[in-house]
Amino acid sequence: GTRRVLVTGCSSGIGLAVAARLAKDELRRFKVVATMRDLGKRGPLEKAAGDSLNKTLEIKQLDACSESSIRECVNSLPDRRVDVLVNNAGLGMIGPLECQSIDAMKELFDTNFFGLARLVKEVLPDMKRRQSGHIVVMSSVMGTQGLLFNDVYSASKFAVEGFCESLAVQALKFNIKTTLVEPGPVVTEFERKVYEDAESMDLSGTDKETAKIFREIYLPYSKKIFASLGQTPEEVAEQTVKVITDKEPPLRHQTNRLYMPMTALKHADPTGRLPLDSFYKMTFKHDKVFNATLAMLHLLKRIGGKK
Ligand code: NAD
Numbered sequence: 001g002t003r004r005v006l007v008t009g010c011s012s013g014i015g016l017a018v019a020a021r022l023a024k025d026e027l028r029r030f031k032v033v034a035t036m037r038d039l040g041k042r043g044p045l046e047k048a049a050g051d052s053l054n055k056t057l058e059i060k061q062l063d064a065c066s067e068s069s070i071r072e073c074v075n076s077l078p079d080r081r082v083d084v085l086v087n088n089a090g091l092g093m094i095g096p097l098e099c100q101s102i103d104a105m106k107e108l109f110d111t112n113f114f115g116l117a118r119l120v121k122e123v124l125p126d127m128k129r130r131q132s133g134h135i136v137v138m139s140s141v142m143g144t145q146g147l148l149f150n151d152v153y154s155a156s157k158f159a160v161e162g163f164c165e166s167l168a169v170q171a172l173k174f175n176i177k178t179t180l181v182e183p184g185p186v187v188t189e190f191e192r193k194v195y196e197d198a199e200s201m202d203l204s205g206t207d208k209e210t211a212k213i214f215r216e217i218y219l220p221y222s223k224k225i226f227a228s229l230g231q232t233p234e235e236v237a238e239q240t241v242k243v244i245t246d247k248e249p250p251l252r253h254q255t256n257r258l259y260m261p262m263t264a265l266k267h268a269d270p271t272g273r274l275p276l277d278s279f280y281k282m283t284f285k286h287d288k289v290f291n292a293t294l295a296m297l298h299l300l301k302r303i304g305g306k307k
Contacts, residue, residue: 009089064115
């Protein structure tokens with residue numbers, strides 16, 4: 001039968017691509033409930049959905065930061081049935097910690113972590129009763145490895161990972177599957193917003209050296225990384241659909257194979273020295289090592305693209 005998939009944060013980026021891709025499935029396996037906080041921003045999704053609009057895809061309002069909005073949306077569905085939850089809504093944040101307010105950090109956690117907790121609380125009891133369901137969560141490679149100037153964002157994704165890793169065990173008892181999708185860089189609004197904020201960020205809250213590291217090392221390099229290794233939202237959507245249709249979905253799925261060595265590095269050394277030294281050297285010691293790494297990644301990407 002067709003499965004009902006509820007996706008959050010569908011006005012742009014990965015959420016939009018996942019919703020549209022599911023709705024246009026040639027085998028018509030899905031009924032998509034594409035949700036967004038602000039229905040005024042439905043234009044791009046409607047365009048991407050094309051003929052599937054109001055057939056295999058319906059658009060509904062859902063604010064991940066509001067329990068009542070979530071409840072209202074789920075209550076509006078026949079039998080409140082959600083077979084697959086794709087928790088995608090999320091915010092980004094980069095920059096020196098001293099330049100970020102606690103309020104902005106709380107807002108980020110309210111979306112990235114508590115948004116997930118609210119949604120799962122709403123759909124899990126029904127999934128348990130039906131003894132079926134799949135909770136799919138857009139995490140990030142930064143949910144397994146922290147990266148420079150991404151302290152708060154990475155922390156929010158670690159929270160998401162810990163939550164799902166814990167939940168997955170009891171969920172499985174009720175035949176409910178859990179999957180963390182972990183993209184590397186993806187070229188979306190997310191990236192644009194984060195860099196826009198970074199360019200205009202007031203760096204007076206931090207010392208000159210930190211500001212310089214952020215402006216002159218971090219920003220140019222991470223832009224290069226997005227430009228060279230960044231995936232499209234459609235690529236991530238394609239892999240998310242694979243995960244959803246997998247008979248035995250994995251707990252974790254990395255979308256960008258180029259980031260797999262990073263995870264391996266982490267698990268290879270329980271003291272944490274190996275990844276710490278590597279990132280330190282890559283950032284501060286050897287421009288050459290960094291450029292060589294980039295060159296190697298380019299090469300791997302070309303080889304990978306031919307498979
Ligand atoms: P995006 O900014 O295009 O999409 C995020 C969406 O979430 C937006 O449509 C936004 O309106 C929505 N949103 C924000 N707060 C919301 C709320 N309270 N309720 C409902 N919707 C809300 O960026 P994206 O890259 O498509 O990000 C989607 C997910 O992918 C995020 O969880 C992000 O952390 C994750 N991710 C992105 C990247 C990347 O490089 N772009 C990498 C790894 C993971």
